[in-house]
Amino acid sequence: MTLLEVESVSKSFRGLRAVDDVSFTVEEGSILGIIGPNGAGKTTLFNLVAGALPPDTGSVRLAGTDVTGAKPHRISHAGMARTFQLMKPFGSLSVLENVAVARMAAGASRRRAPAEAADVVDRVGLTRWRDARSEGLPTAGLKRLELARALASRPRVLLLDEVLAGLVPAERTPVMELLETLRRDDGITLVFVEHIMAAVMRLSDSVLVLDQGRVLTSGEPHQVTQDPRVIEAYLGEEPTVAGP
Numbered sequence: 314m315t316l317l318e319v320e321s322v323s324k325s326f327r328g329l330r331a332v333d334d335v336s337f338t339v340e341e342g343s344i345l346g347i348i349g350p351n352g353a354g355k356t357t358l359f360n361l362v363a364g365a366l367p368p369d370t371g372s373v374r375l376a377g378t379d380v381t382g383a384k385p386h387r388i389s390h391a392g393m394a395r396t397f398q399l400m401k402p403f404g405s406l407s408v409l410e411n412v413a414v415a416r417m418a419a420g421a422s423r424r425r426a427p428a429e430a431a432d433v434v435d436r437v438g439l440t441r442w443r444d445a446r447s448e449g450l451p452t453a454g455l456k457r458l459e460l461a462r463a464l465a466s467r468p469r470v471l472l473l474d475e476v477l478a479g480l481v482p483a484e485r486t487p488v489m490e491l492l493e494t495l496r497r498d499d500g501i502t503l504v505f506v507e508h509i510m511a512a513v514m515r516l517s518d519s520v521l522v523l524d525q526g527r528v529l530t531s532g533e534p535h536q537v538t539q540d541p542r543v544i545e546a547y548l549g550e551e552p553t554v555a556g557p
């Protein structure tokens with residue numbers, strides 16, 4: 314079943330077409346990777362899909378419901394959550410409290426939220442850090458907390474904006490494994506923007522390539538990354554593509 318349908322969305326900023334007539338669909342339970350050089354429009358596309366920005370034109374449908382330009386809380390209720398590239402947890406709150414706040418924002422009662430949040434904290438591997446103030450977390454912990462806050466709304470589709478950025482290779486593998494279990498065991502559909510090609514190759518069922526706001530191509534990971542147009546679009550960006 315098609316869970317997410319994005320049709321011909323566009324967004325301009327003062328004449329610059331950051332996202333230009335982009336369409337794609339995501340099947341329930343699948344993983345879509347979105348790649349493209351810096352400034353290709355990936356984050357803007359996420360913002361259009363997740364309701365952070367209204368598109369100038371085009372539509373977004375989630376499980377058949379039109380959510381184009383809907384406010385983030387409505388989109389959350391419809392079953393979509395996202396993580397941010399720049400994480401903004403409440404620094405003075407503990408890991409558990411941060412996730413409980415997100416759980417309450419998604420409709421849980423004050424009484425039930427802590428226990429439900431604790432399940433999510435366990436799920437993302439932060440049990441040991443549960444009562445730590447979130448501002449004291451290392452980057453890998455903050456990334457997991459960001460995932461937990463998004464998972465707290467029990468989404469059907471999760472949009473991940475560079476969830477591996479800033480992690481050293483040894484920290485990336487367990488996060489990739491976590492993403493795989495979220496898909497396999499919880500049936501969560503994943504759409505992720507990522508510069509680290511090894512992760513894109515490992516996780517994606519299909520890949521969408523953006524360049525200058527437009528879809529350059531899409532398809533299976535191996536096919537897409539060997540496409541001369543994709544290699545050309547990335548020329549001069551080797552270090553970023555390979556990841557830090």
Ligand SMILES: Nc1ncnc2c1ncn2[C@@H]1O[C@H](COP(=O)(O)OP(=O)(O)OP(=O)(O)O)[C@@H](O)[C@H]1O
Pocket residue numbers: 326329331349350351352353354355356357358
């Ligand atoms: N709020 C804004 N106002 C003006 N221009 C913007 C705004 N947001 C994005 N842009 C421009 O839109 C284009 C696409 O930016 P976007 O951040 O979506 O690209 P990206 O593919 O996510 O890049 P990166 O990989 O560097 O994160 C860029 O030229 C950027 O400067």
